[in-house]
Every structure is written in structure tokens, then in C-alpha cells.
Amino acid sequence: MSPPDHGPAEPELALVLYRALLEQLPEGVVVADADRRLVLSSERAERLTGIRLSEHTGEDVRDALPLVASDGHSFWASADPWGGLRTLSGSPEQRLLLPEGRSVLAATRHVRSGPDRRLQWLVMTMRSTRTRDRIESETAALVTTVAHELRSPLGAVRGFSQTLRNRWSQLRDDQKLWMLDAIETDAGRLQRQVGELLEISRLDTGRLVLRRRDVDVLALIRSAIHRVVSGGADPDRFRIVSEFDEVCFVADPDRLAQVLSNLLDNAMRHGRGTVTVAVELRRREVQIEVSDEGPGIAPEHRAAVFTRFWQARGRGGNGLGLYVVRGLVVAHGGRVEVVDRPGGATFRLTLPRVAPEGS
Structure with a gap:
């Protein structure tokens, strides 16, 4: 008994399954065959290119998807996957231009077979340039x-x-x-x-590599204040508050000194009045607060102060200092925040007294 003849239904079912699989991928996908015909395309590829590729199935992929390289030449003519070197297994990701000013980051994979390594399938993946x-x-x-x-x-x-x-x-x-x-x-x-x-x-x-050792944070604070004063600041503007003469814990002294210097510079640049550095020793943590008596930070800006290039309006600076502060504090296993307190800006650092496991 011969097997039943399913006719053309089998390849159509395969295409449906392939399309369903393509839609699960995070990248846009376009597939062309050995005759340069567009065989498959995903909805994401259509969104990225702005072209209804499904309406061009069976057409020459070079016409359906007119891609231009950054040098102004046609990508298909330059890469020539069908007639070029048959040792190539694909092309690296590059920015390709499309009509109406669109662009995508695209790469190709060449599926070859036979002794002459003839191209059987070309699979192009693409993603947003955003x-x-x-x-x-x-x-x-x-x-x-x-x-x-x-x-x-x-x-x-x-x-x-x-x-x-x-x-x-x-x-x-x-x-x-x-x-x-x-x-x-x-x-x-x-x-x-x-x-x-x-x-x-x-x-x-x-x-970033931290070189941790026992450090006295009060000594680091005094040194940071001395540096600011040596740059011309009034020494009477600074006050250190702590119930201890020494507060020691495990940290990278150079990076912690940089954090303190950045916060002091920030207070001097954006604040007014007395700059107070308060240190509190807890069972497992050390808490450091740097506060000033200036205009403070508006609630709607507090989530953005630790991002790159954030600047208080009209106050200058490069907008990188607090970004570095947050990165170094997080690297220590700690956290930094803007405290909601009237009468100026207050930055609170909370650092572990011992190095976290695995750090």
C-alpha cells in the first residue's frame, strides 16, 4: 500500500509553522531562496522596514527589500550572496538604509550545500537602530x-x-x-x-575592580574636606557629625574618597550655607549623609539626579559626578538616595560594614 498523497498541503503547512516560529524571535527575519525569491518574512521585519513584505512573497528580494549600505551602494550588489565568494557563510551586522529615511541593523546567514557550495537559503536578521x-x-x-x-x-x-x-x-x-x-x-x-x-x-x-581594606571613613571625610578647602572653599562651611572618633569598615578607600569628594563638590556647587557630613554606625551598615542649606532638589528630579548628564538648571557642571557616585556605591554593595528633607539637599549613602560575599 502506498502512502497517501497529501499534495501541496504539506509545504503550505510547513510555511505556516515556519512563520509561527519566526514570530517568536526577537529579531525581524527575512528568508530568500536560491533564486533570490522572498520566501518568508516576519511581522517584526515589516514593522522595522515599513514594508509590507508579505505582499511581496515570491518576488526578487532585492526589489522587495531595497537595502542601501552606508557608502550609498546597494547592499545586495555589494554583498552579492548568490554570485560572490562561496566560502562566505554570511555578512556581519551593519546599518542598512531603507526608503523614507528608515534604517535597520541587519546581518545575513548563508545556507550552502553541494560540492560547489551553492547558496540555498539566505536568512537575514534585523533589529532596531534605536x-x-x-x-x-x-x-x-x-x-x-x-x-x-x-x-x-x-x-x-x-x-x-x-x-x-x-x-x-x-x-x-x-x-x-x-x-x-x-x-x-x-x-x-x-x-x-x-x-x-x-x-x-x-x-x-x-x-571596575575594588581593592577593599579597613578604612576610617572619618579620616577620608576630613581629607576630602581639606582638598575642597585647599581649592579656595571656606573651612567654616563644613561640619562633621559623629558620636565616634573613628568609624572603620571594609571598603576601597580610593573609590570611597572619590564618592565623598564628588558629594562635597556637588554641595559646594549647588548648595549654600553649612555643608554637614553626618556618619552613623549601625550593626551591619555605615550610613553617611551629606547635606547643605541650599534650594534642594525638586521631588520630580530626584529619580534623575544619578543619571548621566543630569544638571541642575543654571548651575553648570558636567552632569557625571552623581552618576559616578551611584556606580561606585552600588559596586560596594550599597545604595545612595536623595532624602526628602526640607532646608537643602541631603544625599544618604548606606554601605555594608563587611564586603558582600562573592565581591
């Missing part, structure tokens, strides 16, 4: 912001250095010392800016 566009936009914003922030101290260092070199014999000793102090201050500012950039790179790529 994430890459956002990253590129943030990178451009970072470059612009950093260039702006570095220009001022670099200009000051260069200007004072030229003045000292060209007018050394005409300047009084006190004038020379003042200019050297200014150069040292601006050089320190440059060093901190570069340090922030390095920390952002480490945080974003997961390459």
Missing part, C-alpha cells in the same frame, strides 16, 4: 561635555604658564605663588575629570 543611536548620541554628548569642561582649566594652566615664563623677572614672589597655586588647582581639576571618565568606562564595561 539602542545604537542612543549610545552614539550619549557618546557624542559625553565628548562635547568633557571637551567643554576641560577647556577652561587647560586654558588657565596654559595662560598662567605663559605668563610665568614670559614675565618671570617682572612678577613679585606673591604673584608667582598665586599663579602656581592656580595651576595646581586647575591641574587637580583636570585630574579629577580624567578620573571620572576612567571610572565611567570601568563602570559601563564591568571592569
Whole structure:
């Protein structure tokens, strides 16, 4: 007895199943056969391209999906999956342009068979360019912001250095010392800016390494205040509140010092009045609060202060300091928040007294 003849129903059923499988994938998918005909396409591919690809099934995929590479040439002509090198198994992901200003990130996979490795199937996957566009936009914003922030101290260092070199014999000793102090201050500012950039790179790529040891946070606070005062701040504006003479716990002293310096700089830049640093020792945690007597942070802005490039209106800064603060605190296994308290801005750090397991 011969098997029953199902006729054309079997390939149609297979196509239905394939389409159902494609719709489960997070990427848009387009499939063409050995004759360059569009065989399958997913709904997500249609949304990404803005083309009703299902209406072009059976047509030449090059006409149904007119893709243009970034150099302005047709992707299909440049890649030539059917007539090009038969050793190629696909093309890497790249940005491809479509009509009406659309673009997608697309890659292809070539399914070949036979001794001549003839192309049997071309499978193209595509995804939105939104994430890459956002990253590129943030990178451009970072470059612009950093260039702006570095220009001022670099200009000051260069200007004072030229003045000292060209007018050394005409300047009084006190004038020379003042200019050297200014150069040292601006050089320190440059060093901190570069340090922030390095920390952002480490945080974003997961390459941050903490070197933990026993540290006295009160000593770090005093050192951070001394640095701010040496830059010209009034020492009477700072107050440390703690019931202990020492508060020791396990942390990376360099990164914790950077956190404290950023919070103090933030209080000096955006706040007013006395800057108070309060330290409370708990059973398993150390709590540090840095507060000022300025206008404070509006409730609707508190969720955004730790994001990149957030800036208080009209207050300057590069918008990266608090982003670094949050990243370093989280790396320690702690948390940082803006406390809802009248009479200024208060930032609260909560850090574990011992290093979390596995860190």
C-alpha cells in the first residue's frame, strides 16, 4: 500500500509553522531562496522596514527589500550572496538604509550545500537602530561635555604658564605663588575629570575592580574636606557629625574618597550655607549623609539626579559626578538616595560594614 498523497498541503503547512516560529524571535527575519525569491518574512521585519513584505512573497528580494549600505551602494550588489565568494557563510551586522529615511541593523546567514557550495537559503536578521543611536548620541554628548569642561582649566594652566615664563623677572614672589597655586588647582581639576571618565568606562564595561581594606571613613571625610578647602572653599562651611572618633569598615578607600569628594563638590556647587557630613554606625551598615542649606532638589528630579548628564538648571557642571557616585556605591554593595528633607539637599549613602560575599 502506498502512502497517501497529501499534495501541496504539506509545504503550505510547513510555511505556516515556519512563520509561527519566526514570530517568536526577537529579531525581524527575512528568508530568500536560491533564486533570490522572498520566501518568508516576519511581522517584526515589516514593522522595522515599513514594508509590507508579505505582499511581496515570491518576488526578487532585492526589489522587495531595497537595502542601501552606508557608502550609498546597494547592499545586495555589494554583498552579492548568490554570485560572490562561496566560502562566505554570511555578512556581519551593519546599518542598512531603507526608503523614507528608515534604517535597520541587519546581518545575513548563508545556507550552502553541494560540492560547489551553492547558496540555498539566505536568512537575514534585523533589529532596531534605536539602542545604537542612543549610545552614539550619549557618546557624542559625553565628548562635547568633557571637551567643554576641560577647556577652561587647560586654558588657565596654559595662560598662567605663559605668563610665568614670559614675565618671570617682572612678577613679585606673591604673584608667582598665586599663579602656581592656580595651576595646581586647575591641574587637580583636570585630574579629577580624567578620573571620572576612567571610572565611567570601568563602570559601563564591568571592569571596575575594588581593592577593599579597613578604612576610617572619618579620616577620608576630613581629607576630602581639606582638598575642597585647599581649592579656595571656606573651612567654616563644613561640619562633621559623629558620636565616634573613628568609624572603620571594609571598603576601597580610593573609590570611597572619590564618592565623598564628588558629594562635597556637588554641595559646594549647588548648595549654600553649612555643608554637614553626618556618619552613623549601625550593626551591619555605615550610613553617611551629606547635606547643605541650599534650594534642594525638586521631588520630580530626584529619580534623575544619578543619571548621566543630569544638571541642575543654571548651575553648570558636567552632569557625571552623581552618576559616578551611584556606580561606585552600588559596586560596594550599597545604595545612595536623595532624602526628602526640607532646608537643602541631603544625599544618604548606606554601605555594608563587611564586603558582600562573592565581591
